[in-house]
Amino acid sequence: MAPTNPPCETIDLLVVGGGINGAGIARDAAGRGLSVLLVERDDLASHTSSASTKLVHGGLRYLEYGEVRLVRESLIERERLMAIAPHIIWPLEFVLPQSAGSRPAWLIRAGLFVYDHLGGRKRLPATQTVRLATDARGEGLRHRGGRAFAYYDCWVDDARLVVLNARDAAERGARVCTRTAFVRAQRTAAGWSATLKDSARERTVRARAIVNAAGPWVNQVIGTVECARKSSHVRLVKGSHIVLPRLYPGAHAFLLQNPDGRVVFAIPWLDRFTLVGTTDEPWHGPPGEPAISAAETDYLLATVTRNFARPVTAQDIAWTYSGIRPLYDDRAANASAVTRDYVLDLDADGGRAPLLSVFGGKITTYRKLAEHALEILAPILGSSPTGWTSGAALPGGDLPDRDRRAFRETLKARHPALPADLLARLADTYGTAAEDILHDVTEPGDLGQAFGAGLTARELAWLADREWARTAEDVLFRRTKLGLDIPPADWPAIDQWLADHTRTRAADPAPAGRIQSTARR
Incomplete structure (x- = not known):
């Protein structure tokens, strides 16, 4: 094992949170020549960032809520991420069956036309229409009549994406400290004095700026920072998934429309299983260790029963996982409609000791979020204002x-x-x-x-x-x-x-x- 990090006397940037946004920001900052310390209380990607649906995607359903800018940015980032991490991100075909009572076919086709052309698609095939009765992609469905639309997004190993960003940050000079808690911070004449705690001791570091990328704990971190501007911009939403024995043949995924208007993914998992999710439930408790509820289990199993021929019960579930998404609170009445866009809130106290807090975001846009964060901090820290990560392969991603x-x-x-x-x-x-x-x-x-x-x-x-x-x-x-x-x-x-x-x-x-x-x- 590598030894405990020595005390860090003075650094340019302290990043709090070892999820995808924190790791991405640490990587971008280190590549711009800043001295960086990333601290994570638990393991990298141990919470929200490893509890996703494992997709890099534009977010087809976000078009329904008018999130055109977010979808366009996500589709552009989908292309970039495929290029810089082809070993852990690859194309995945999605089949969207058309059924009675769901969205009309013309609306879906129009949305997919926009989806195909909005983000400069280069590597993925265009949408096509599938006749489920005769096409192999209809095998395993309960009802094989009618048609479906087949389009492409990407699968991602979400937790590895976090680790690879942290590795690249470390290889560029950043310090990465897992199992290290951020305790408190106060402004000083020179910037920040921050107290950290690992298994051995508390220690103090001095930083010119702090990025609060603590995900569901973003408000708690703000609460430990002396004189920080308080915020209530985070809205916690729980998403749960179940893993079942393989429900259908083929390497494609399904996007399933439910009677309540929500959609659920069914995705091949390790050749032997099908991953089904996600739910969207408001979360009002501590964000620590969420677990799937009986209602969520019933909802996902009902979705499977409604769509697939293979009978399933709760006893067939091989694994479940849940995560708390720290979404930006846009006051939407429905948890499913809350924006997945991100907001970066700068508390600079007149330019002295900036605290940049990250609200919202999703895996697909993490690299752009990090680039945006460094653009905000560049004038304060005197770092390069020019982004560099869009074409730089992540570790292991330089495949011929x-x-x-x-x-x-x-x-x-x-x-x-x-x-x-x-x-x-x-x-x-x-x-x-x-x-x-x-x-x-x-x-x-x-x-x-x-x-x-x-x-x-x-x-x-x-x-x-x-x-x-x-x-x-x-x-x-x-x-x-x-x-x-x-x-x-x-x-x-x-x-x-x-x-x-x-x-x-x-x-x-x-x-x-x-x-x-x-x-x-």
Whole structure:
């Protein structure tokens, strides 16, 4: 393990929150030459950013609410993100069945025409009409009559997107401290004096500016900042998902229209499952550990029963997860209609010690949000006003010709003694960095202790040393998607290996350039 970060005397920017927005801002700032410290109370992407529907998309339904600017920006960003992270973001076809009582076909077709042309689509196919009775994409549906529209968006490994932004920030000089809480801050003549707490101690850092990207805790962070302007701009909405045995053949997803006007996605998951979600429920409790409610479970199961031939019950659910979305409060009466756009609120006290708080946003627009945040801070911090992230590949994303499948085959050719399914997973998880993990591996025994589903000590060491992983949960549900493949009875062995590795590395000073992280409590 890399040792605890030393006290940081003075930095340009303190970023609070290790979700997608905080990691994206830290990356952009570090690339502009600023000294950056990112702190996250728990693990990277341990809350909202790993509880998404795993999509990079324009948001077709947002057109109904007049969010044309947001949809256009999202579609433009969809193209950019595909280019900079092709190993974890790839095209996914969506089939939208037309049914009685749903939106009229002309309205959907008009919306999809706008969707096809609004954001400068270059890499994805255009919308087409599908006859469900004769097309293979209708297999598995309860009712195969009528037609559907088929269009494209993208799938994303959401938690890995966060980690890769943090890795790139660290490789550009940022400090990334997980398991480190932001306690309080006060303005001084030189900027901010901020108190942080990790498992070992409290420490104070001085920062010229603070970005509050704490997601559902954005208002709580504001409350710990002395003399900060109070805000009530956040509206918490819970979204839940269920994972079921595979409901239909094919690699496409479905966008399902419900009688209440809401839409639900059904998405292929790990070849054996279908991911179904999301719900939208107002959330008034603490944003810590939300869980799916009985009403949400019933709602999603009813959606499945209404649309698919395969019978399902609550006993068929393999996994559920829920997240709290910190949306900007636009006073919409319906939680589903609350804007997914972002608002950046600058509290600069006359230009001294700026505090920039992030409200709202979504995964698809995180890079643009970060760029916008740095444009606001550039005149204050004296950093470059020019954005740079739109064409810079994330770690592992420099695939030849951005071809994920071709890279899989290249990796298999270079390591013929290793299982093909393991190599495919490593390619899709780490991209070209898979070669670094396998740099001296010639046979399976070189990978070290095996923990099931292809997870080995070699991969765990990489995740601990390079990606801040400290627990089995970090590894199985955020750094990888192996949580449904490795039974819970085997998780303690992973926890123990990581703990032993952490203790061993604690006494080993980090070589120059090694990514650093604090130890788990």
